[in-house]
Amino acid sequence: MINRRRFLTLGSLAGLIPSLPFRSSGQPLRPVSDDTVSSAPLAVKAMVISTWKQPKANAAAQASLDKGESALDAVEAGVRVPEADPADMSVGYGGRPDRDGHVTLDACIMDEKGNAGAVTFLEHIMHPISVARAVMEKTPHVMLSGEGALNFALSQGFKKENLLTKKAEKEWREWLKTAKYKPIANIERHDTIGMLAIDSKGNISGACTTSGLAYKMRGRVGDSPIIGAGLFVDNEIGGACATGLGELVMRTCGAFLVVELMRQGRTPQQACEEAALRIIKKQDYKDIQVGFLAVNKKGEHGAYSIQPGFNYTLTQEKKTQVTDAKSYLK
Secondary structure (H helix, E strand, C coil): CCCHHHHHHHHCCCCCCCCCCCCCCCCCCCCCCCCCCCCCCCCCCCEEEEECCCHHHHHHHHHHHHCCCCHHHHHHHHHHHHHCCCCCCCCCCCCCCCCCCCCCEEEEEECCCCCEEEEEEECCCCCHHHHHHHHHHHCCCCEEEHHHHHHHHHHCCCCCCCCCCHHHHHHHHHHCCCCCCCCCCCCCCCCCEEEEEECCCCCEEEEEEECCCCCCCCCCCCCCCCECCCEEEECCCEEEEEEECHHHHHHHCHHHHHHHHHHCCCCHHHHHHHHHHHHHCCCCCCCCCEEEEEEECCCCEEEEECCCCCEEEEEECCEEEEEECEECCC
16 A cells, blocks of 8 residues: 555656556545555465365365365365355255245365356256356357256256255245345354365465355346356456355446456455455445355465355365454444
């Protein structure tokens, strides 16, 4: 962040410097963190970071990295854990259904070369992240949806199964008594798992998977499978993912924005804060939640949310820690 005195000093060098990073969104509602990008070289070490409390997912991703596999392999292995966990009721198997009682899943994945794959409105397949990877690697497309995504998954050998658990069905039938729909901040705490990893070669990949908002309108798709909204990776700069109310993330191309801010010189923390401020300036934010998570090429990370309550899981140097992210509201 450039203070006033330094800005005036640098202004005298304008003829020598083509451009300087500045806050493109105008004056923020609150100053972002003062941490700056260090010019000292960093020895980047393999790492895994994910939204929310996901130690088992991180452990699976780290195990992949320990075997010498790529960051892409690691993020796929990591997010498959909550996808298969019926206790996680907003990802994969066991996810809460839409208002018509159907579990529909969204996911995307992106590698260090800029390749990407996604599926939306996918039913009956437990691991949409693996289908998304197959879309990336085996088709000329980036995204498949609905029946087309299901047919493709079946053609690739994925098993068709019932994803609606008895617990999720019971909650849905209870909800039908009033059928009131209003997303409440931090009630559906694990509405998405977004994961970023850096492998031993310093390459970055990311994955994002969800069953979306509980009791959503049939056909609703959020930000999670949208490249540039719920997830974006640029191996020269870093990667970012988002969680929370997806409609707000899509309107600001949130993950892409975070990466581009890092490209301009922001730290991951500053970039996440600025992305949240872009939403706050245009929305009545008191009852909504959006959180951003980012990592840069140096292995530095950042996290920020509108409401308190967003946390993330970091695994690095054989240590895993869950941390509460900074937030705009206290």
